[in-house]
Amino acid sequence: MSEYLTVTVDGERVTAVPGQTVAALLIGLGRRSWRTTRGEGRPRGIFCGIGVCFDCLVVVNGEPDVRACRRRVADGDAIRVQHGAQTPS
Amino acid sequence: MTVHPPVTVVGAGPAGLAAASAATAAGARVRLIDAEPSPGGQYLRGDALGRAYDGAKVHGARVPDGVDYLPDTEVWALEPLPGGGARLHLRTGPADGSGGAVGAGRADPVGRPGPSTGRTTGEPDAAPPSGTTADDRPGPMGVRSAPSTRPRADDGRAAPLEATSTVAVHTVDAPVLVLATGAHDRVLPFPGWDLPGVVTAGAAQALAKSQRTAIGHNAVVAGTGPFLLPVARSLHGVGARVAAVLEAGAPVSGWLGDPGGAAAGLGKLGELAGHTAALARRRVPYRTRTAVIEAHGDGALEAVTTARLDPRWRPLPGTERTIAADALCLGFGFTPRLEAAIAAGCATSGGFVRVDAAQATSARGVFAAGEPTGIGGAALAAAEGEVAGTAAARAAGHPVAPPLGALRRVRTGRRFAAGLAAAHPIGPGWKEWPRDDTLVCRCEEVALRDLHAAARSAPGGRAFRLASRAGLGLCQGRVCGRNTAELIGLTDEDARRFDRRPIAVPIRLGDLADDT
Numbered sequence: 001m002s003e004y005l006t007v008t009v010d011g012e013r014v015t016a017v018p019g020q021t022v023a024a025l026l027i028g029l030g031r032r033s034w035r036t037t038r039g040e041g042r043p044r045g046i047f048c049g050i051g052v053c054f055d056c057l058v059v060v061n062g063e064p065d066v067r068a069c070r071r072r073v074a075d076g077d078a079i080r081v082q083h084g085a086q087t088p089s
Numbered sequence: 090m091t092v093h094p095p096v097t098v099v100g101a102g103p104a105g106l107a108a109a110s111a112a113t114a115a116g117a118r119v120r121l122i123d124a125e126p127s128p129g130g131q132y133l134r135g136d137a138l139g140r141a142y143d144g145a146k147v148h149g150a151r152v153p154d155g156v157d158y159l160p161d162t163e164v165w166a167l168e169p170l171p172g173g174g175a176r177l178h179l180r181t182g183p184a185d186g187s188g189g190a191v192g193a194g195r196a197d198p199v200g201r202p203g204p205s206t207g208r209t210t211g212e213p214d215a216a217p218p219s220g221t222t223a224d225d226r227p228g229p230m231g232v233r234s235a236p237s238t239r240p241r242a243d244d245g246r247a248a249p250l251e252a253t254s255t256v257a258v259h260t261v262d263a264p265v266l267v268l269a270t271g272a273h274d275r276v277l278p279f280p281g282w283d284l285p286g287v288v289t290a291g292a293a294q295a296l297a298k299s300q301r302t303a304i305g306h307n308a309v310v311a312g313t314g315p316f317l318l319p320v321a322r323s324l325h326g327v328g329a330r331v332a333a334v335l336e337a338g339a340p341v342s343g344w345l346g347d348p349g350g351a352a353a354g355l356g357k358l359g360e361l362a363g364h365t366a367a368l369a370r371r372r373v374p375y376r377t378r379t380a381v382i383e384a385h386g387d388g389a390l391e392a393v394t395t396a397r398l399d400p401r402w403r404p405l406p407g408t409e410r411t412i413a414a415d416a417l418c419l420g421f422g423f424t425p426r427l428e429a430a431i432a433a434g435c436a437t438s439g440g441f442v443r444v445d446a447a448q449a450t451s452a453r454g455v456f457a458a459g460e461p462t463g464i465g466g467a468a469l470a471a472a473e474g475e476v477a478g479t480a481a482a483r484a485a486g487h488p489v490a491p492p493l494g495a496l497r498r499v500r501t502g503r504r505f506a507a508g509l510a511a512a513h514p515i516g517p518g519w520k521e522w523p524r525d526d527t528l529v530c531r532c533e534e535v536a537l538r539d540l541h542a543a544a545r546s547a548p549g550g551r552a553f554r555l556a557s558r559a560g561l562g563l564c565q566g567r568v569c570g571r572n573t574a575e576l577i578g579l580t581d582e583d584a585r586r587f588d589r590r591p592i593a594v595p596i597r598l599g600d601l602a603d604d605t
Binding site for chain 1: 124126131137138183184185186187273274283284285286287288289291292293294295296299300302303304388389390415426531532533534562563564567568595
């Protein structure tokens with residue numbers, strides 16, 4: 001198991017730590033919001049932090065609606081902000 | 090030979106671990122299912138960084154030897170079994186990942202990363218979470234799984250976290266079931282509470298304890314209850330400044346009003362005194378009868394407005410102050426996670442699962458322990474778990490002695506919990522905090538005025554929910570349910586609708602297609 005993981009956040013290469021959640025990675029990068037709501041495009045980031053509220057949704061490897069607070073980063077992950085309701089890409 | 094059914098425990102927090110331990114000690118085979126990658130639940134949350142996932146041992150939270158442990162596994166649906174207990178529909182794998190559906194071409198049969206995951210590395214023969222091999226055993230474990238996608242653990246080792254990339258959807262029959270599903274923070278709405286940077290106290294705590302990450306540089310901790318203090322301390326521990334801790338209630342007078350309850354929890358009071366002293370050393374202001382009544386910021390939190398409250402929690406005009414903050418951590422007590430118990434047919438009362446002295450619910454074969462039966466903290470949860478695990482082992486046919494010590498600790502703990510609840514009531518004046526345009530339901534973006542409009546046009550229960558859409562989003566009313574019920578004045582029966590969630594966790598259709 002390598003000491004660091006390499007992932008991309010909105011296309012930019014960054015380093016993550018094994019066991020790190022996507023939310024902790026994004027917060028560590030200084031991000032506070034990474035989703036906009038379906039209705040009025042309001043910015044959202046982490047809220048409940050334990051997988052209950054579904055506010056912190058993010059797109060991981062083309063798959064939308066991934067809870068950033070629960071998802072552990074995997075090497076090579078491509079993480080993107082989510083705008084409204086997205087379909088898999 | 091009599092074949093005893095296994096005891097299935099859902100939740101590996103203090104209650105679930107104690108239940109698994111007691112049932113194992115009583116001779117039962119135990120299966121422990123938990124959504125997190127490591128045991129401990131929210132309270133015993135350990136540092137998750139920089140370590141290979143070693144399965145069962147993290148920071149004092151230890152899965153007993155011999156337990157069939159299924160981490161990273163969410164119960165997404167549950168249905169009662171005719172003979173007692175329940176059938177659990179499980180999803181094992183990375184949170185909200187996909188890849189279980191072979192038919193959809195998303196992952197190959199031996200669990201290599203599927204094309205949709207786009208991973209560049211990862212061990213192709215990564216071992217799965219251990220429990221998914223349970224169906225190899227004959228008979229009464231009752232696991233049904235889709236053989237084509239079942240990942241294999243050839244050497245029995247748990248996989249490193251980042252190598253687990255395939256989701257398995259499977260089904261387990263649990264004729265004897267212990268539900269220890271815990272709770273989440275309750276947060277009350279006010280203008281700006283949906284700004285990024287406003288989080289639950291539990292979120293700040295989880296980030297600090299498991300991820301060594303501070304939610305912000307300059308935090309305000311607000312709400313009510315003793316949990317605010319350890320959260321403030323954890324924030325300090327990861328380098329954040331805590332600008333203030335604001336307690337909406339007046340807990341000291343609350344404690345004095347109930348000396349019996351306070352005495353029952355002397356150990357807990359000592360723990361709280363330690364937190365208070367640590368905050369005092371850092372000169373963190375701790376104000377009572379004070380709340381954040383508005384959060385400000387352009388795209389994310391920049392400042393909060395605080396106000397003094399009257400005893401009913403109505404803001405006192407003229408007491409408003411504005412404090413700069415990039416994080417606001419809120420906790421107004423806890424909401425029990427009831428959906429599994431309700432789906433299993435357990436009766437509730439006053440918003441909690443009703444249990445007898447043996448932690449048995451009204452549903453045959455189903456026991457409950459910890460916060461779903463009443464908010465009382467980790468020590469009470471562990472005592473209830475021990476009682477529930479023992480009773481469950483007995484229900485599974487193992488002769489056991491009554492757990493007298495645990496029963497005594499449950500009685501004491503409940504007195505303390507009652508004292509705690511009495512010292513930290515939610516004041517009804519919070520209903521004056523939100524404005525007409527304040528969102529109450531964050532998922533469906535339903536503002537207070539929309540709730541009132543819906544209540545006028547479609548009074549009562551289901552019609553109100555459909556008209557307002559409150560609670561119909563992804564979180565299924567977990568965040569807004571009780572707030573909405575109180576704001577609109579729903580009947581208890583209508584309020585309970587928010588706790589019914591036949592699908593406990595959203596699941597991707599592609600994964601469902603594989604649940605054969």
